[in-house]
Amino acid sequence: MYLNEATLLNNVRLRYLKDKIYTYVGNILVAVNPYNDIQDLYSTQSISRYRGKSLGLLPPHVFAIADKAFRDMKVLSQSQSMIVSGESGAGKTESTKYILRYLCETGGYAAGPIEQRILDANPVLEAFGNAKTTRNSNSSRFGKFVEIHFSKSYGVVGGYISHYLLEKSRICSQNVDERNYHIFYQLCSGAPAELKMKMGLGNPEKFHVSVIFSSSLTRILKMPLVQYLVNRGSKTQHTRNLRNDASDFVKIDKALDTLGISAGDRQEIYTIVAAVLHLGNIEFENDVDDSHGGSRLTPASLKSLEEASRLMKLDVGELKLGLAFRTMQTACGDVINVPLKPREAASARDALAKSMYSRLFDNIVSRINASIPFQTSAFYIGVLDIAGFEYFPKNGFEQFCINYCNEKLQTFFNERVLHHEQILYAQEGLQVPRITYADNSDCIQLVEDKMGVIDLLNEEGKLPKPDACHFTAAVHKNLHGHFRLELPRCSKLRQHRELRDDEGFIIRHFAGAVCYETAQFIEKNNDALHSSLEALVCEAKNHFLKSLFETVDQPKRSGKLNYVSVASKFRGQLNELMEKLQSTGTSFIRCIKPNGKMAPKDFDGGGILSQLQCAGMGSVLKLMQQGYPSRTGFQSLHEMYKQYLPGKLARLDARLFCKALFKALGLNDTDFKFGVSKVFFRAGKFAEFDQMLKSDPENLAALVDRVKQWLLRSRWKKVQWGAIMVIKLTKKIEYRRENLIVMQKMVRMHQARKQHQPRYTGISRLKKLQAMHAFKRNENIIHLGLPYGINLDHMQRIASELKANRENSLSIVANLDRNLMAAITKIKTDDKILRSTIEADYVEIVTRVNKELILLDKKLEQQKTAEEQEKLRRIQEQMEADRKREEEEKLRVAEEATMKRKKSQIEVQRRLEEEEVRQLEAQAVKAEAERETIAARHRLNTTQFASMSVEEAMAKAIEEDSLARQQLEQERRDRELALRLAREMGVQVIIPCLFDEEVAANQWGSGAASPVKTDPTKYDLTKWKYSDLRDAINTSCDVDLLEVLKALSE
């Protein structure tokens, strides 16, 4: 099951409904108050059942935790403490009583006289320190740490009780539906008649014990209203959940007797209680006769004053004066009585009553301690019963102290359960993931550190006029910005937000934020009685009363500046307590209140969850989920089971034995873990293991056989494993040896290289200067003046190329070569030569080589330039001659072309003339024929004309003329179109002018004109392209052109 708050809550609920009120969370006991008696749960048989049993062996129980503490004390030889915590009514005091009973009855015997006294201390403490509240009808209004001391043989030798923070305000007033301390009611209802008479508590015969509430009490006692027992707000008070006060008184008286308090001493105690009651009935009113605004007793109070002073054995007048006046000393030492106002006088009365009662309580506790003394104590088991974290709508000084105490206990819990646990896991190498938890140490610092809230409160109390608002403002001012402190207006509750900033403060406790109202802080922090009143009491004839004020632990201090405040005292007590807790082993019991109605079988989930959270169960559950709450040392486990084992197994090493045992038992590997010195179990598994072994002794032989088998197997496996390991190790050694040689080689190489590398690098660089390499002149010069590829061969080649001074240059190169060889020899012979020396020699040679090379280069360059210029000159001459020859050739070619063209033109001319002659002859023949035709037609026309009129002849002539014109027009359009087309196609076309043709035609028509002569020179076709020629042939109508083309083609 996954452990978290929800599963825990459900588990607690299911168990609670089955009357199983106890549940373990690890080793922490969660106890839910059943609000009824569960049969046989705390019987003597039950005590015997749990005696000596491991935790978890029997169902969870407060006895099991007590037994564990007892066994731990024995086994670990260490004192133990048990912290019982929870809110009011959760069952802390009841649980404490059961624990004490268990411890006092250890050994199965009834409690001895000392044990009985320890047990009897409880009812006495409850009578004087418990009261009915709305949350618990038997609420402890103080905290206590009860120590039971043991001898070396673990027998009870005595005890000691420390008590903390008795709620004093309850003595004078109580909240609605609450009561004063039980003893007041018990005394009034249960004291013998004689005693009552002595105490001035009225006529006992008329006293009715079953209805005890203040008004009836006063009526029955026939005494004025008992003011300290009056609770005006309560309507049904004390009629329900009534304690049987009368019978309780008898028990208390008997318990006091058992504690060794004599009848006389008991009477003295009751006298103080009665005196407190009578004091409470003294009331004050304004003294009209007093011009200083003083007060006087009300007439009705006079009887009470007398009774009080009688019981206190004080002079009535002195008591009256002491209450109504304050004695003060002036600066010059004069003593003056300052009259008090009625309210101030009432405060003085209350202060006296509180002081008397609280000192009585201290006295009773010290008497109890005196009755259970111990000379020597080896160990002790302490049980802490102190109120848990409290938060009400209105929180005062008491809640502040209680919550401060709970913060400290929570830190202790965190350290013990979470921090130490995790350290132990780490020490034992369990590798449990880290659990984080809220660290509340800053909240403790806020309260108790220097100039923290307590210090500020004490400082305020020392001021001439202490003021709650001033104190609150100082808290906010001095501790401003602290993470744990807030202004009331930051509260989530409206009621708190309504408070002014100087009326309260919020402290963010580990369990939640609590808003404290500071109005009563200063008064409650100062429980010192005013000096005049204290002096009065010290003069009382009642020796017991007198001793109460004299036997205070602290040295007698007086004055405001010297008093030890309640908070400071509590802080000191708490620190002492924490030291005690730190030095002991600890068990935790978290008491849970199941509902606010104090009813059985009513499980209020929300409230319980909140209580579990306040108890820090969330982190514990996380730790349990991953951790190992039960553990035991190998040795102790071995010891524990030794008796069951045969000699062979009993002799085994404790760790090996445990391992073998768990394996043989078939325990799941995840349920336990082996640490360095301890074996750890998951929650609940230790009990399983414990039970398996102890509860089945008959099967022990079989179990031992299984252990033997397992041992045999595991040893065989170990042998195998060992052999493999040895082989592995051998190989590893060999492998490392080989690698060592490689490493050695590398190191030597490195050293040799370090020593000789500069030498051979130097030699190789020098040799390069000699050898044949590509020549990169520019790089050589530019790169730091050092050569790359420069060599003497190259220089020699340059020198031999020189025509002037060759011999000289060659000797320089030879000289350089000698130097170079000398440098190489030097490096070769001196194996200690330094890198810097080699470098310097090299640079020197290179510089010289460079210098000589530059000179040689220069000479060679000059030589080359001269040769180049000569070459150029010759080329130019050659070019000039070539140019002239070319020009002549061109002239010749041009002349030849001209000649050729002329010839072809003449040829064309000749052909044209021949063609012309031929055409002329043809035209002459044609003209002759036409003339013949015309003559014949003329003859016909003349005949026709003869038969036609003149008009008809005219019309015919016109018709012929228009026909000719139309043809001419048509011809013209066609030519134009052809011309345009030719132009569009980019063809060079020369079309004869229509007009010319027309003219020609006319001329031809008239017969007067001569035929057109084509001029062959008109067209120079030599520059025409082939395509142009082709287009002209295809498209042109120019006859001349066509003739030229034709001639050309022939």
Ligand SMILES: Nc1ncnc2c1ncn2[C@@H]1O[C@H](COP(=O)(O)OP(=O)(O)OP(=O)(O)O)[C@@H](O)[C@H]1O
């Ligand atoms: N184990 C129990 N069995 C039966 N009733 C119990 C048990 N524990 C507590 N109660 C009942 O609950 C009441 C309150 O218990 P108890 O006085 O121990 O509370 P508390 O935690 O001490 O409260 P406070 O802080 O007010 O003193 C007891 O008076 C008793 O009636």
Ligand SMILES: [Mg+2]
């Ligand atoms: Mg209690």
